[in-house]
Amino acid sequence: MQRYSGFGLVKHALNHHENWQRQWRNPTPKKQYDIVIVGGGGHGLATAYYLAKVHNITNVAVIEKGWLGGGNTARNTTIVRSNYLWDEAAALFEHSMKLWEGLSQDINYNVMFSQRGVLNLGHTLQDMRDIQRRVNANRLNGIDGEVLDAKGVQEIVPILDCSSRARYPVLGASWQPRGGVARHDAVAWGYARAADALGVDLLQNTEVTGFKIRDGRVYGVHTNRGDIEAKTVGCVAAGNSGVLAKMAGFKLPLESHPLQALVSEPLKPVLDTVVMSNHVHGYISQSDKGDLVIGAGIDGYVGYGQRGSYPTVEHTLQAIVEMFPIFSRVRMNRQWGGIVDTCPDASPILSATPVKGMFFNCGWGTGGFKATPGSGHVFAATLAKGEAHPLAAPFSIDRFHTGALVDEHGAAGVAH
Amino acid sequence: MFHIYCPYCEEHREEEEFHPRGQAHLQRPADPENCSDKEWGDYLFFRDNPRGIHHELWVHSVGCRKFFNITRHTANYEILETYKMGERPSITAETLAADERQSGVQAASGGWQTVGARPEDEALNTEARA
Ligand SMILES: Cc1cc2nc3c(=O)[nH]c(=O)nc-3n(C[C@H](O)[C@H](O)[C@H](O)COP(=O)(O)OP(=O)(O)OC[C@H]3O[C@@H](n4cnc5c(N)ncnc54)[C@H](O)[C@@H]3O)c2cc1C
Numbered sequence: 001m002q003r004y005s006g007f008g009l010v011k012h013a014l015n016h017h018e019n020w021q022r023q024w025r026n027p028t029p030k031k032q033y034d035i036v037i038v039g040g041g042g043h044g045l046a047t048a049y050y051l052a053k054v055h056n057i058t059n060v061a062v063i064e065k066g067w068l069g070g071g072n073t074a075r076n077t078t079i080v081r082s083n084y085l086w087d088e089a090a091a092l093f094e095h096s097m098k099l100w101e102g103l104s105q106d107i108n109y110n111v112m113f114s115q116r117g118v119l120n121l122g123h124t125l126q127d128m129r130d131i132q133r134r135v136n137a138n139r140l141n142g143i144d145g146e147v148l149d150a151k152g153v154q155e156i157v158p159i160l161d162c163s164s165r166a167r168y169p170v171l172g173a174s175w176q177p178r179g180g181v182a183r184h185d186a187v188a189w190g191y192a193r194a195a196d197a198l199g200v201d202l203l204q205n206t207e208v209t210g211f212k213i214r215d216g217r218v219y220g221v222h223t224n225r226g227d228i229e230a231k232t233v234g235c236v237a238a239g240n241s242g243v244l245a246k247m248a249g250f251k252l253p254l255e256s257h258p259l260q261a262l263v264s265e266p267l268k269p270v271l272d273t274v275v276m277s278n279h280v281h282g283y284i285s286q287s288d289k290g291d292l293v294i295g296a297g298i299d300g301y302v303g304y305g306q307r308g309s310y311p312t313v314e315h316t317l318q319a320i321v322e323m324f325p326i327f328s329r330v331r332m333n334r335q336w337g338g339i340v341d342t343c344p345d346a347s348p349i350l351s352a353t354p355v356k357g358m359f360f361n362c363g364w365g366t367g368g369f370k371a372t373p374g375s376g377h378v379f380a381a382t383l384a385k386g387e388a389h390p391l392a393a394p395f396s397i398d399r400f401h402t403g404a405l406v407d408e409h410g411a412a413g414v415a416h
Numbered sequence: 417m418f419h420i421y422c423p424y425c426e427e428h429r430e431e432e433e434f435h436p437r438g439q440a441h442l443q444r445p446a447d448p449e450n451c452s453d454k455e456w457g458d459y460l461f462f463r464d465n466p467r468g469i470h471h472e473l474w475v476h477s478v479g480c481r482k483f484f485n486i487t488r489h490t491a492n493y494e495i496l497e498t499y500k501m502g503e504r505p506s507i508t509a510e511t512l513a514a515d516e517r518q519s520g521v522q523a524a525s526g527g528w529q530t531v532g533a534r535p536e537d538e539a540l541n542t543e544a545r546a
């Protein structure tokens with residue numbers, strides 16, 4: 001792999017940038033791999049990378065029905081934070097946050113991780129009590145966080161309407177300075193390039209259409225490009241996880257919903273942090289290119305069409321304009337949807353399944369981008385050892401029968 | 417935007433008058449005190465979530481406020497049928513597969529976000545599609 005560096009940039013400039021190496025190969029599928037990962041989004045690619053890097057398992061294929069990152073990975077609003085309420089979730093998301101902090105160096109790819117801070121606004125007394133509880137829990141877990149009053153919020157975001165005239169006045173917020181945003185496609189491409197360099201085969205335009213299962217144990221997958229054998233299969237397919245589980249003969253406690261986002265025309269720098277509001281339901285940041293990146297809520301119905309409904313967009317823009325009257329005349333450029341796999345307790349599933357050798361990493365719903373490095377890291381360990389990594393153990397499917405739920409509706413309540 | 421036929425109001429109304437309430441025809445365990453954790457967990461948390469034909473509960477929340485059922489395709493969003501509480505769907509994944517086998521055409525692949533009407537009421541269908 002040709003390493004990227006400032007020096008390399010200058011060198012290639014002399015050749016008019018015509019000799020850059022391809023970022024990854026386009027291999028022909030082999031008949032057999034040690035481990036097959038279904039789904040070439042950020043989580044699947046990160047899993048493959050850590051399998052090769054940490055566990056020295058390189059006879060691995062990532063099977064992707066479309067193009068790398070074309071699912072939710074390159075459709076999200078890129079918010080990264082780790083201020084979750086419960087110990088289990090906080091540990092997993094903070095593990096991820098630590099990996100983010102060294103990620104560009106680790107994979108030699110600029111993922112533009114920008115720790116510009118994340119505000120979660122409170123608009124009611126109950127919001128503020130919940131925020132206090134969550135920030136206290138975060139601090140006990142060694143996660144940075146502060147409770148701000150309206151004045152403190154106004155200092156960070158001068159353009160936010162913090163006046164008492166607002167229909168839902170801002171009473172305060174939780175503030176996580178280490179939170180921020182990253183460039184989502186660079187995350188997929190960076191992990192892909194690094195995994196490919198270690199020998200992982202990335203098979204695009206290859207759709208898994210069924211599983212080869214004998215005596216309750218998986219030994220391969222059927223694809224539109226022929227059968228591929230593997231004793232261990234990890235499914236990381238976000239909104240389509242339920243479809244894969246059905247092929248394997250079991251159900252998951254998931255529902256797939258459209259979630260949409262939109263971006264505005266590019267503006268001069270006006271917002272240098274991330275603002276989220278559970279109560280009026282909207283979240284916003286400004287990309288380095290200048291466009292406002294705005295996230296909506298999910299459509300309430302089950303849907304697999306990667307688009308959302310207009311009433312949802314309308315409600316979101318109402319919320320944004322309510323918070324930021326200054327944006328009332330900004331024009332929107334593009335709008336799109338992804339299919340998110342929502343779990344009843346708003347926590348993910350990292351788990352063995354009724355089929356031996358088959359594992360699922362899913363249920364990240366509206367908020368898994370921030371977890372990409374950590375999820376890949378612990379799922380790689382789970383696949384390599386055949387048993388759950390300690391950070392993954394609380395997120396087994398069993399919890400929906402034992403009742404040991406990790407209820408993160410408070411911290412994850414707003415889609416993000 | 418969905419244009420939904422409420423079987424109680426007997427009219428098409430815009431999506432915003434309604435709320436989706438998840439999978440239809442769920443059976444609460446008859447004797448919850450004595451069912452196993454498995455049965456109870458399945459009832460509470462596990463849903464069909466199909467990519468295809470889905471029977472779902474909706475409520476006409478700012479209209480007649482009644483609950484009713486919709487059969488809808490979850491990939492192309494076509495509404496195939498709406499029917500009252502207590503009724504059974506006349507279109508299911510199975511009946512569609514049978515139709516398809518008979519006629520050699522793919523059923524339920526039609527519209528984008530088209531409208532729903534009672535399939536037997538051709539007038540409503542044509543009016544809505546116009
Ligand atoms: C609009 C929107 C905004 C969001 N905002 C945020 C945010 O601000 N912060 C945050 O943390 N999270 C956010 N999320 C959630 C986040 O995007 C996801 O949780 C995360 O990206 C999931 O990554 P993944 O790799 O698991 O899934 P994906 O990127 O969806 O990858 C799954 C892949 O599996 C492939 N696949 C499916 N079926 C098959 C098959 N049969 N064979 C082969 N391949 C298959 C798909 O093509 C897809 O590429 C948002 C999501 C959306 C839609």
Ligand SMILES: [Zn+2]
Nearest residue numbers: 422425476480
């Ligand atoms: Zn009605």
